[in-house]
Structure formats: C-alpha cells, structure tokens
Amino acid sequence: MLKETDIQKKNRLDFSTGWSYDPAPESTDHIAIKERYGHFINGEFVEPAEGEYFATINPSTEEKLAEVAMGSQADVDAAVKAARKAYTKTWSKMSGRDRGRYIYRIARLIQERAREFAVIETMDGGKPIRESRDVDVPLAAAHFFYYAGWADKLQYAFPGRRPEGIGVAGQIIPWNFPLLMAAWKIAPALATGNCVVLKPAETTPLTCLKLAEIIRDAGLPAGVVNIVTGAGDTGAAIVNHDDVDKIAFTGSTAVGKIIQKSIAGTPKKLTLELGGKAANIIFEDAAIDQAVEGIINGIFFNQGHVCCAGSRLFVQESIADIVRDKLVDRIETLRVGDPLDKNTDIGAINSKEQLETINRYLEIGLNEGADIYQSKCDLPEKGYWCCPTLVANVSQSHRIVQEEVFGPVLTIQTFRTPEEVLEKANNTPYGLSGGVWTDKGSKIFNMTTGIRAGVLWANTFNKFDATSPFGGYKESGLGREGGLHGLIPYLNL
Numbered sequence: 001m002l003k004e005t006d007i008q009k010k011n012r013l014d015f016s017t018g019w020s021y022d023p024a025p026e027s028t029d030h031i032a033i034k035e036r037y038g039h040f041i042n043g044e045f046v047e048p049a050e051g052e053y054f055a056t057i058n059p060s061t062e063e064k065l066a067e068v069a070m071g072s073q074a075d076v077d078a079a080v081k082a083a084r085k086a087y088t089k090t091w092s093k094m095s096g097r098d099r100g101r102y103i104y105r106i107a108r109l110i111q112e113r114a115r116e117f118a119v120i121e122t123m124d125g126g127k128p129i130r131e132s133r134d135v136d137v138p139l140a141a142a143h144f145f146y147y148a149g150w151a152d153k154l155q156y157a158f159p160g161r162r163p164e165g166i167g168v169a170g171q172i173i174p175w176n177f178p179l180l181m182a183a184w185k186i187a188p189a190l191a192t193g194n195c196v197v198l199k200p201a202e203t204t205p206l207t208c209l210k211l212a213e214i215i216r217d218a219g220l221p222a223g224v225v226n227i228v229t230g231a232g233d234t235g236a237a238i239v240n241h242d243d244v245d246k247i248a249f250t251g252s253t254a255v256g257k258i259i260q261k262s263i264a265g266t267p268k269k270l271t272l273e274l275g276g277k278a279a280n281i282i283f284e285d286a287a288i289d290q291a292v293e294g295i296i297n298g299i300f301f302n303q304g305h306v307c308c309a310g311s312r313l314f315v316q317e318s319i320a321d322i323v324r325d326k327l328v329d330r331i332e333t334l335r336v337g338d339p340l341d342k343n344t345d346i347g348a349i350n351s352k353e354q355l356e357t358i359n360r361y362l363e364i365g366l367n368e369g370a371d372i373y374q375s376k377c378d379l380p381e382k383g384y385w386c387c388p389t390l391v392a393n394v395s396q397s398h399r400i401v402q403e404e405v406f407g408p409v410l411t412i413q414t415f416r417t418p419e420e421v422l423e424k425a426n427n428t429p430y431g432l433s434g435g436v437w438t439d440k441g442s443k444i445f446n447m448t449t450g451i452r453a454g455v456l457w458a459n460t461f462n463k464f465d466a467t468s469p470f471g472g473y474k475e476s477g478l479g480r481e482g483g484l485h486g487l488i489p490y491l492n493l
Helices: 073-089 096-112 114-125 129-150 178-191 206-217 232-239 253-263 288-304 317-331 352-367 418-425 441-450 484-490
Strands: 039-041 044-046 053-058 063-069 168-172 195-199 225-227 246-250 269-273 279-282 312-316 371-374 389-392 409-415 433-437 455-458
Touching: 039 073, 039 206, 053 114, 063 206, 073 168, 073 195, 073 225, 073 232, 096 114, 096 129, 096 178, 096 206, 114 129, 114 178, 114 206, 129 178, 129 484, 168 178, 168 232, 178 195, 178 206, 178 246, 178 484, 195 232, 206 225, 232 246, 232 253, 246 253, 246 484, 253 269, 279 288, 279 418, 288 317, 288 409, 288 433, 312 317, 312 418, 317 389, 317 409, 352 371, 352 389, 352 409, 409 418, 418 441, 433 441, 441 455
Parallel strands: 168 195, 168 246, 195 225, 246 269, 279 312, 279 433, 312 409, 389 409, 433 455
Antiparallel strands: 039 044, 039 225, 053 063, 371 389
C-alpha cells in the first residue's frame, strides 16, 4: 500500500533465501461453538427479550462463527435483578473460604479447557495461537487462582478495617483480550463478595460465553455472574442502571469520558482502564539486540491491539541509525498470516472498522510528511491484515505520534539527553505505560520516577502478573486492576 522511503537503506539484509516454514496449523476439531448463543442470566442461557441476534466473525477469513444475542434494556434489567438477588440471599452471606473454593474451581476448569479457549480466542479475535495459548489463557487462570487465595483473607489485606462487598458490579470489557479482561474483572469482584453483570465486546464474545459454560459447570450459585452480549447500547444500559453499584470499564478514552459523565452525581464506584501511547526509550548504553526484540514485542504483540503497547520509540541519537536498521531487518522476518498457524507472529486485525482506522492514521502520517516503511509480507486475500509498519521523520506534533492508532504501527524519534526524552515521553495526554532500556541502574530509577505512567518496564516490555497492579494516569484512566490494589474498587472499607 505504501511506498518505501529513505528509511530503507541500501544495505538491507537479504531474506530471499528460498526456504520457508511449512504450515503448522492448530486443529479445531476439538472445540465446540454453537450456532447461536443467548445471554447467560441467573445461571442459564436465555433468549434475548427482543429476539435479536448479531453475527460474530473470524477476522482472518471473514466467515461467520456464530450468532450472539443482542442485549436490550429488558435483558440488562433481568441480569441486574438476578445479580442483586444472588448478592442479597447467597453470595454476600457465604464465607470467604467457600467463595474461594468456587473461584479456584473456575481457575482449574480454565486450565483443563485451555486448548479450547486458546483456539476460540484466536478464531474470534484474530490473534496468533501462540499468544492465546501462552499468554491470554494462562494469565486468565492465574487471576482466578490469585483472587481465590484472597477471598478468605480480606481482613489481613486491610488490617483495622472492615471490608465488605459493594453489591452488583457492572463490567464492560474490550475486544483485544476478551478472556483475560473478563478474568481481570470477574475474579476480584467474586473474591470480595460481589455479583457481576458483564458485557463482552460485540466483535469477540465467544470466549466469555465459553467462560459462562465453565461458571455453570463449576456450580457457582445462579445469578452471581451474568453475561449480557450486545453493542454500545447494551453497555450504556448497564452503566445507567439504578441498581448497579460499581462500573468497571476497559476501552477507549472517548467512551470512558462518556461513562464518567453518565455516573457523575451518583453513588456508583468507578474504575477506568483506557487508552495509551507508551514511550519506549533506548539509551546508547543499552544491549541493542535485546532492546530491538523488546521493541518488536512491545508494539507488534497482538497486532498492536494493546492499550499499553510501546507505540512511541525514542532512540538516543548516537545509536539511532543502527537501531533503525535492525528494526527494518527484524520486521522483514515477522510472519503475517493465519492466526491458527503456530509459526505466525502477527495475525489478523480484529475488525474491518479497526483496519480502516489504522490505514486512516497512516494516510494522515503521510500527509504530515512522515516516512513510512512496511515489511514486504504477502497478505492473505481474505480477512483484515496490516503489515508491520515503522514511521520515521515525525515530531511531537504529528497526530500519528499523539493519538492512539491501536495497530502494528511504531513511530520513531530521537533524543540527545535524558531531560529531553523525559519531556517528550510525558508530552502526551496518556499515562498508562512505558519502557526504559539501559545498562545503568541509576538511569532506570531516574527515568522511571520521572515518567508519568502507571506501569513501567526496565529492559523488558509487556510482562504481566496477577499479583501486580495495572492502571494509568491522565486520560489513561483511574483505579487499578490486579494485585492487592485490584480488591479496593470492589470493597467498602
């Protein structure tokens, strides 16, 4: 789509060796996807009140996977009513030890069906099977295991306080990590004695509906977890429902602002995990090859559909040319294609709309004078695809630098001094994450204390753990999920 520019040097490595990887597809004969899914309300799957359904498709093939219920106000009312009844009569009265047993059972069932979850996550979302298998599903199980352990220890987590659940939590999750985001929200809510009404993203509902099957099989009391599928109107019905005590949202900053305005003046609690535009900073004393791999992982993991992606690269001027050349060479080795192939590095863009957004930002970058280089990968004829992309010759004022692209697009800028890069790194409305690459421990501490972001990595990137809190500052949201901090939004202390 885009022409090469002077970012590509004449001394590029030659990758036309004639050999290639044989296909290594993950089988799909062991998974079960129903033709049609209803809402999961009060412990069972039910038809939508208005009888409407929508299709969820495989973004790598554009084929329909299933039909999913479209949630209405009546469906949300039924789910909230079931959650309130379960909270009042069952879940809040149950001991922490017994609640922990249920949560632990859910974690074990996720492990037992990990292969099925990984394949469905890849088919519905487009991400490579290696990522679904090795990151999403194990981390989801880890969050349930972790919070199962806290369920009977809340008095130790908050000594001198009397922790109590808040009631019914409305939770809305995005399409980039459907199962993982569900675990991030459901597990701490259950551990603290709350009941849940959750809405998955309309493009990726299938693993949440599979999770509902596990919740049912685990024997969780009816109404403790309810899953209502649908689009924006369904989420708005949850946010504005009078009998919901807390809203947890992960998604775009624009929608987060709407939610914040909607519940202003109400007693509802709120956590928001929103957009990001992370700075990934490489100093001249860094281990360059290691840093290049970290940059690749930081931006191309999950096709760049990551709120904490390292999408802004800052390279110290003295090593800028060598880092840029290594990056150009490295993206030529990335394999783009069938997400179910175990050799694939970059899968399909999640939806046609998101691909259009990414391409629009690339056009904006070109119009603003940026140099854009894309790898010479062969893209499948069907599906939604974007080659890994590097963007150079940009400044702080470029829109492609300031705004969240949410795709496999890396902008490259240079700096001379730590003071300069610190000012550039913080010159963004976001404050979710960042990374520093250097051999000097003192430089790590000086930089990470100066970067205004909630999650910071040193000599690595995109490392997550259920015991560690996650969240941002400024327009990246408020509140924390994960770790001990993740219990607080679901408690009255």
